Amino acid sequence: MARRGGHRTAFLWFVHDQLPGLERRGLSVTCVGDAVPYCSQAWESLTEEEKMMYAEKARTWNSKKRSQKTVKETRNVPDPVPAPLTTKMPCVTPLPDASALSWKNDQDMVADIFYFLDIYSYGRLPPHCEQRFLPCEIGCVRYSLQHGILADFHHFIDPEVPPRGFRYHCQASSDETHKIPISGFHHPRACYAVVLRELIEFAQPARGARPRFFCRSNDRFRINWCLGRMASITGIESHWELFAVEDLIMKLYQKKYQKEPSNVWVYRKLDVCLWDFSSNTRCKWHEENDIICCALASCKKMGYCISKSFAGVYGVPLTAAHLPLQDSDSDQGTNTRIVKLDAGHNQKMKAESSGCNKPLGCPRQDQEFVPSNCDSPCGVKTSPCGTSVVQGRGVIRLLRSASDLSKPFSN
């Protein structure tokens, strides 16, 4: 449905730009109309930022068209129809380019302080709403490669009321991610003014420059918007630069290896699911409720990623501030016990010497053998429940190499 010369949407511009590529793939697409079916999926997967780019393109085109028209047709009308996208965009700061990131030498880089930032919202509202996001949680960490995570900052934000008719949307998207309820949340929430003031204080760079924040590139639009929103509502004058943490990782990699890492590599590094559940990573509420999506955790994980990927090559020793605590011998209340069952009475016991190549250097002598008794074939002793942390027993893996063991069972 190509409308010659008429109103053009952002999508049409996108399709228009895709045409050469499609032709290269050997498709017979002569006009935008032919290409639409091949592009809709791709369009859906664009980020908000990328879509905005096309929307902007469409808007300039359309307003140009319209003004031409208005000039032609109605000379007397002084003010042409306002462009469709007149929603007040509180995006006060343009997103900076990664080229702004540079260091004199490795020493500088290692000592440099970064602020990782994430702001969660109750969903993303459609473009025609004035309110695109409803910020509800903010997390920020101060980090340097030298010292790891130096400090963190976290608040639940007092959210604005969802625009009428969007409560379901907000509720549903919250349920899918951070699960912070819209109403009936019994944790203190800070208002915009407090959040913003404290954030600025937290991220105040030493030399009076603008604070530099880093976030995941997919979230950049949202976070920038939310910062802008808070600034414009509270009237607090503030300036900041918001970079994509992916760019930072690229830079760090490039500096050491003199080549670019692949996007997939960067993505993999950032998305380590083990850290999702590490202790001392999420905020208290998210940890207690065992919910993965936490703004604070999101920031800390960026730090972990950089520590893990670059501490070695930059010659920085790893500390507890660099990576989450992992060892089980720390007292985090994780009660892991290893028990040996004697379930199959007819199983031959082989010497358990057959290899305990566990990372944990647990003394094997500690292994607790509980002989089977006739009444309960599973002669396992549960240690009296309670707070006793029975850890570090090592792994008992018995009979591992035997090849002729499982004989048919007689009952």
Added chain:
Amino acid sequence: MAHCSNRRQQQLHHGLQVSSGLQDMSLRDRGGRRRDFHDLGVNTRQAMVHVQESKTGFSGKVIKLTTNHFRLTSRPQWALYQYHVGYSPEMEARRLRSALLFQHEETIGKTHAFDGSILFLPKKLENKVTELFSRTRNGEDVKITVTLTNELPPTSPTCLQFYNIIFRRLLKMLNLQQIGRNYYNPSDPVSIPNHRLMVWLGFTSSILQYEENIMLCADVSHKVLRGETVLDTMHSLHSQVGEERFRDACAKELIGLIVLTKYNNRTYRIDDIDWDNNPKSTFRKSDGSEMSFVEYYKKQYNIEISDWMQPVLISQMKRKRGNIQGTVALIPELCSLTGLTDKMRNDFNMMKDLAIHTRLPPEQRQRELGRLLNYIQKDDNVQKELRNWGLSFDNKSVSFTGRIVQGEKIFQSGAMFDYNPQFADWTKETRGVPLIRSMPMDSWLLIYTRRNYDVANTLLQSLFKVTPSMGIHMNRPSMIEVDDRTEAYLRVLQQRITPDINIVVCILSSSRKDKYDAIKKYLCTDCPIPSQCVLARTLSKPQTIMTVATKIALQMNCKMGGELWSVEIPLKQVMIVGIDCYHDTVSGKQSIAGFVASLNQSVTRWFSRCVVQSRGQELVDGIKTCLQSALRNWLKWNKSLPSRIFVYRDGVGDGQLNTLVNYEVPQFLDCLKSIGTDYSPRLTVIVVKKRVGARFFAETGGGLKNPPPGTVVDTVVTRPEWYDFFVVSQTVKNGCVAPTHYNVIYDTSQLKPDHVQRLTYKLCHMYYNWSGIIRVPAPCQYAHKLAFLVGQSIHREPSMTLSDRLYYL
């Protein structure tokens, strides 16, 4: 506006392009989207010479079948006449255009279909161009030009769309109400009082050109309504939680529900509750006047709203053409709840009671359909309308014959089994027989929480009992007790997993999805190793524990790369591929394609990969890469490349066939070309569709029964322009069995249709998570499982080291 007249002009130039106009018509009928649901006009058979003459198979025992198709007949020399209608001066409103045109009913006749620019008549007007003059209410004179553009034979695609529109018109005349795409009868509901439910009986229908005739395919559909209104729910919430928490409770319980307003039979989702308004509040109508809800409902629908204190519900309108969005205000008292909540779904008794009414056995299903056809025959207005158009429906469904192909033999470690075709299941027969390839469990982990200590023990004992006869060698596991926290599970995995571990078994105490997701994600990507999660509840019943343990043992064996059984595959050097898609709603609408390809002659080993659609990329690009690596793996295993490739493609939506034929198949061919210049295997691409309207019934001893598994249908109800067939492969305990539709869209195999049908049926026996025949070929089901796991839990491509195992079962 400019766009509108533009379209009309285009149509003037190409008289044939009516379909868009007609689709508009059905679009305005509301319901459907602008899409060719029936993939009309995709003619794939003409390119396949070997099925030009005949696409039917021959093997098997003949069975008499009837179906839910009814023949549509038209008068001899019937034709439909299509006219273009132009207005001078131009009139924009469709309603006005119709009104002006139908001032001349004496010329045009009483029987007509008009969408604002295209007019269909059952008769030919005297002149090719007819000029008519009308006058609007404002006294404006309008010249209407009616130009004959086309004379359509009964089988033309436009006519088919026209039939469907006329049929919808008939259903409306019968006072059936449209909800969604189907029509329901509100006047004769079945109520289930002990669950406060109501069931409306309705019909799905489509009219298409089948092998020899144009037929109506009709099926029974049910709409479950709940007996209470939103206001009732609010009252009961109020009494439960009290004034203080009432609003929060309402927001929690009600927002997101789908409601039906009986006055117009439309469904809405509750998006918000407006507590500041009530039925006495006013709203602005489209003409600008203010009116209160009470007045509006009284005037418009003659409904008295009794509770004037209730709040107003807000629903977002779905996106329509032109991106107009808006909200609708609804009165809780007038909104009935629809559908079933999860709580209701988990209520076994209720689902059982409901199934009595919704899962109709063949006999009853046909009876209900017969009733619909009877309404059509009996209703004078409907008959008159049909007569005027020169059309009529048979009131008896078509009968024909199908074939029951021979049952397969199941081979397992030298033993051979027949299964009872009635149950299509060989669990009993193969019990206690060694598997084709059993994987040892020399070193494995069993992780459980303290509370599930006993359960873990029971599982272990049962596994020790059942595994020896399967030939699975099992050692005692490392048993690890953890806190019931995701972190604890992950930490244990991180610490205890060594390269020599075969499998990890986790006993989960609740079906919390995030814990499962975290475990699967870790064990499929960061630390690739097969894993088996078991819900503690599943193991809690002593009477079923052995059965459960047997199934778990089989499943684990497959996950570690084992093979269970096989069927005879006579073709040599053949690679079978299955593809299915999953559309991920959570992580930014990613789509995921599961890709599974066989690796050996007996089709018992599989290579599995999946494609997570990356930004700006088509899924098929990833599928190409998958096919390439599958071929490389095949080469590694067999020291040669396959000479035949069968692709079973599932997950194709209505109306996507065209893209598949014109884009995906060429990509496959491209990919094969890229392997080597002298490599040209025979390729067959088959589209698998589980959701089809067709139902078959076996005529036995005067009654109707479900056809037995192995029933193949390739005549009468298939489409002439396709190389397609139906296979009934599974059995159902109650209700009607649904056949699966197979459409061969590309085929250079030179195989007889019979062989393709047989192969397809054989593959339905090869799904290792079910010792029986399933509804689709095993590779499709594997691909589905894989895509589902990745889409639901992992959200990225699993590690390639797992790709030679069915780790996702």
